[in-house]
Amino acid sequence: MDLHSIWFIFIALLFTILFLLEGFDFGTGILLPFMGSDDRERRSVINTIGPFWLGNEVWLVSAGGAMFAAFPGWYASLLSGFYPLFLLMLLSLIFRGAAFEFRSKFSNPALKRVSEWIIFGGSLVPALLWGVILSNFISGVPVDASGNYTGALSNLLNPFALAGGAASALTFTLYGALFLSLKTSGRVKERAIGIAKKLWAPATLSLMVCIACSVTVTSIKPGILPLLSLLSLAPVIVLLQKNRSGVAFIMTALAIIFTALAIFTNLYPRVLVSNLNPAWSLTIYNASSSEYTLGILTVVALIFTPLVIIAQCLSYRLFRERVATDSELEY
Amino acid sequence: MDTIFLARTQFAFTAVFHFFFIPLTLGLSIFTAILETAWVKTGNERYKQLARFWGNLFLINFAVGVVTGIVMEFQFGMNWSEYSRFVGDIFGVPLAIEALLAFSVEATFIGIWLFGWNRLPKALHAATIWLVALGSTLSAFWILVANSFMQYPVGYKMAADGSRAEMADFFAFIFNPHVWKQFPHVLAGGVVTGGFLVIAVSIWHLVRSTKERAAFETSLKFGAIYAVTGAILVTLAGHAQMQDLLKTQPMKVAAAEALWESENPASFSVLTIADEKNLRDIFAIRIPRLLSFLAYDRFEGEVKGIRELQKSYEVLYGPGNYIPSVVTAYWSFRFMVGAGTLMLLTSLFVLYRVVKGNYTFSPRVGTLIIWSSILPWIANSSGWILAEMGRQPWLVFGLLKTEEGLSPASVVSSTELTLSLGLFIVIYALLTFTDVWLLRKYAVAGINAPE
Numbered sequence: 001m002d003l004h005s006i007w008f009i010f011i012a013l014l015f016t017i018l019f020l021l022e023g024f025d026f027g028t029g030i031l032l033p034f035m036g037s038d039d040r041e042r043r044s045v046i047n048t049i050g051p052f053w054l055g056n057e058v059w060l061v062s063a064g065g066a067m068f069a070a071f072p073g074w075y076a077s078l079l080s081g082f083y084p085l086f087l088l089m090l091l092s093l094i095f096r097g098a099a100f101e102f103r104s105k106f107s108n109p110a111l112k113r114v115s116e117w118i119i120f121g122g123s124l125v126p127a128l129l130w131g132v133i134l135s136n137f138i139s140g141v142p143v144d145a146s147g148n149y150t151g152a153l154s155n156l157l158n159p160f161a162l163a164g165g166a167a168s169a170l171t172f173t174l175y176g177a178l179f180l181s182l183k184t185s186g187r188v189k190e191r192a193i194g195i196a197k198k199l200w201a202p203a204t205l206s207l208m209v210c211i212a213c214s215v216t217v218t219s220i221k222p223g224i225l226p227l228l229s230l231l232s233l234a235p236v237i238v239l240l241q242k243n244r245s246g247v248a249f250i251m252t253a254l255a256i257i258f259t260a261l262a263i264f265t266n267l268y269p270r271v272l273v274s275n276l277n278p279a280w281s282l283t284i285y286n287a288s289s290s291e292y293t294l295g296i297l298t299v300v301a302l303i304f305t306p307l308v309i310i311a312q313c314l315s316y317r318l319f320r321e322r323v324a325t326d327s328e329l330e331y
Numbered sequence: 332m333d334t335i336f337l338a339r340t341q342f343a344f345t346a347v348f349h350f351f352f353i354p355l356t357l358g359l360s361i362f363t364a365i366l367e368t369a370w371v372k373t374g375n376e377r378y379k380q381l382a383r384f385w386g387n388l389f390l391i392n393f394a395v396g397v398v399t400g401i402v403m404e405f406q407f408g409m410n411w412s413e414y415s416r417f418v419g420d421i422f423g424v425p426l427a428i429e430a431l432l433a434f435s436v437e438a439t440f441i442g443i444w445l446f447g448w449n450r451l452p453k454a455l456h457a458a459t460i461w462l463v464a465l466g467s468t469l470s471a472f473w474i475l476v477a478n479s480f481m482q483y484p485v486g487y488k489m490a491a492d493g494s495r496a497e498m499a500d501f502f503a504f505i506f507n508p509h510v511w512k513q514f515p516h517v518l519a520g521g522v523v524t525g526g527f528l529v530i531a532v533s534i535w536h537l538v539r540s541t542k543e544r545a546a547f548e549t550s551l552k553f554g555a556i557y558a559v560t561g562a563i564l565v566t567l568a569g570h571a572q573m574q575d576l577l578k579t580q581p582m583k584v585a586a587a588e589a590l591w592e593s594e595n596p597a598s599f600s601v602l603t604i605a606d607e608k609n610l611r612d613i614f615a616i617r618i619p620r621l622l623s624f625l626a627y628d629r630f631e632g633e634v635k636g637i638r639e640l641q642k643s644y645e646v647l648y649g650p651g652n653y654i655p656s657v658v659t660a661y662w663s664f665r666f667m668v669g670a671g672t673l674m675l676l677t678s679l680f681v682l683y684r685v686v687k688g689n690y691t692f693s694p695r696v697g698t699l700i701i702w703s704s705i706l707p708w709i710a711n712s713s714g715w716i717l718a719e720m721g722r723q724p725w726l727v728f729g730l731l732k733t734e735e736g737l738s739p740a741s742v743v744s745s746t747e748l749t750l751s752l753g754l755f756i757v758i759y760a761l762l763t764f765t766d767v768w769l770l771r772k773y774a775v776a777g778i779n780a781p782e
Binding site for chain 2: 050051052053054055057058060061062064065066067068069070071072073075076077078079080081083084086087090091093094095096097098100101102105106147148149150289290292293296297300301304305308311312315318319328330
């Protein structure tokens with residue numbers, strides 16, 4: 001296997017970790033305004049991701065940095081071409097991060113409520129956008145011979161992409177509800193389980209629609225992976241009824257992993273598919289850095305990625321217990 | 332509107348605002364770590380209280396630094412896609428390393444530090460804030476490695492077809508002489524920024540003789556030593572950097588000094604009103620020989636002037652205008668050095684009072700010192716304006732002109748750029764306002780304020 005393929009796999013891995021962690025993180029943010037009936041309860045919701053949310057954003061920054069370094073052609077075409085989507089994503093993340101940090105510092109209850117709705121919006125928008133972006137990855141976009149995107153915003157917001165956005169937002173919210181059912185206690189936990197039960201059907205349905213679309217709209221041969229993704233999501237409702245939220249959470253995580261795998265295996269060896277002319281697609285060869293640079297990056301990634309993963313595992317372990325309304329709350 | 336103007340304005344605006352928060356992150360993380368270490372070593376609860384107090388102000392600032400930093404990372408691809416294609420092979424590497432080796436450390440351990448007060452043994456908890464400080468410092472280093480390549484490209488070769496620059500020698504790239512002068516300067520700038528906030532807030536409480544007087548006397552003692560250390564180091568590092576710039580970017584130095592003709596010995600400008608179009612002075616006061624002394628530590632030696640450099644660049648790079656905005660370079664340099672000098676004097680004065688054990692400040696002197704906490708921000712911003720504007724017309728010096736790095740107008744329209752610039756201005760203004768308001772609120776509330 002050549003370095004180009006290794007870096008494609010590594011970036012796919014970074015995105016998968018990103019969705020696995022930011023997924024429940026966004027989901028928790030989306031559910032925040034609906035989860036607590038008083039300030040203390042809503043604070044406990046924020047504090048479930050309190051020690052982690054910044055660490056989770058590491059994977060976005062790493063995916064962006066790795067893409068820039070290993071496939072500058074991909075990074076340049078994608079970010080300039082999908083301009084409005086990434087602008088919206090950045091603005092959401094700014095609002096969200098500031099609101100997390102500022103909310104507990106406001107003494108005015110109205111400003112606290114405003115912060116909660118900002119966290120809601122700042123989580124919902126990126127959760128939607130990732131589905132839109134990934135759908136466009138596999139359906140292909142108008143890319144010309146020089147690798148530049150030539151379409152408009154309307155090309156990016158095609159029906160398949162919107163279905164993808166709905167699927168990612170619903171799945172992440174379900175995933176967030178399951179996370180909360182594991183990390184909270186009392187009434188908040190009950191609510192989380194209730195919401196997860198309600199979200200299961202729309203999330204599963206939207207994923208089915210996406211898979212059906214991907215088969216009909218694109219030339220992709222989906223293979224077994226999307227099926228595995230659906231099969232992982234299917235038993236979640238049963239598990240919830242049997243009070244097995246832990247297993248339900250893991251099954252949803254598996255569904256996310258299989259979906260990410262399905263997308264990236266269908267993409268390979270392309271990174272940005274041109275629907276004008278297949279020959280104009282950006283690939284891991286024509287959009288990549290030199291062998292020398294990829295070699296250096298490989299050494300760096302092999303040393304530091306495991307260390308980051310270990311440090312974050314320790315952090316999740318240290319703060320593994322449930323957050324109750326009478327816990328010590330920092331946010 | 333002109334896309335190049337819009338993209339440059341957006342970069343300048345988002346970069347300056349990002350760097351509004353970063354030096355404080357650098358300075359306060361180390362300061363908090365020092366106080367918490369003092370607590371671990373001595374067991375004195377006051378140090379813990381102070382570490383929590385300053386750590387709290389640090390946190391208000393930290394998240395904003397992070398989110399404005401994500402904007403910087405993605406902006407290259409969005410607004411400067413041709414630049415990204417041209418240098419990605421080189422420039423992307425330090426950004427990827429920054430994410431995996433530096434940002435990951437600060438972002439992971441800040442959570443552990445904030446939530447870990449009652450879960451970790453004291454020494455281990457103190458270690459986590461040191462890791463945050465280390466992560467922030469390494470983060471600054473890798474970003475400056477990237478920036479230094481734009482200022483003084485080394486360790487690269489041009490691709491066979493001339494379409495892009497490629498990494499030729501990674502170690503030459505990270506041992507770029509430019510970054511080893513720039514990094515200490517930026518780090519010391521962070522220390523002095525943090526130190527001045529500590530001084531200002533401590534004196535605010537001392538002037539008012541609040542109940543927490545004793546704690547803020549301790550705080551001022553640490554803050555004064557910290558600020559003086561930072562102010563001395565930032566001056567020394569800045570001096571070394573300027574001497575180095577004579578070799579790496581002589582045009583930047585000439586523009587910062589409004590030195591039209593090469594001189595030996597060279598004079599230092601005290602005040603120049605420049606006629607930029609005709610490359611001459613309208614009015615100037617200059618001190619003979621001083622620039623040579625600053626440049627070479629002796630009262631002679633040639634410093635090249637703008638006209639001669641322009642001629643040599645025309646030979647080297649072909650016809651064109653290679654002169655940056657002299658007025659911008661000249662005044663940003665003077666604002667930076669002026670603010671730096673005032674910082675040095677102010678912090679020395681505060682340290683003198685601390686050494687004398689005199690913590691009583693009259694309201695007038697107190698107010699003056701409190702307001703002097705904006706000096707580091709003036710110096711930081713003007714320093715970056717000099718660094719980036721003094722490099723023009725180049726985006727990567729000698730390799731790529733600024734207008735060549737822009738995303739094609741067919742991909743990113745001026746409407747998109749205008750809209751995004753407008754949104755960034757509104758949101759950053761709101762963010763800065765809230766950040767400053769909260770910093771003030773918590774600074775004034777004092778140490779034992781309810782959470």
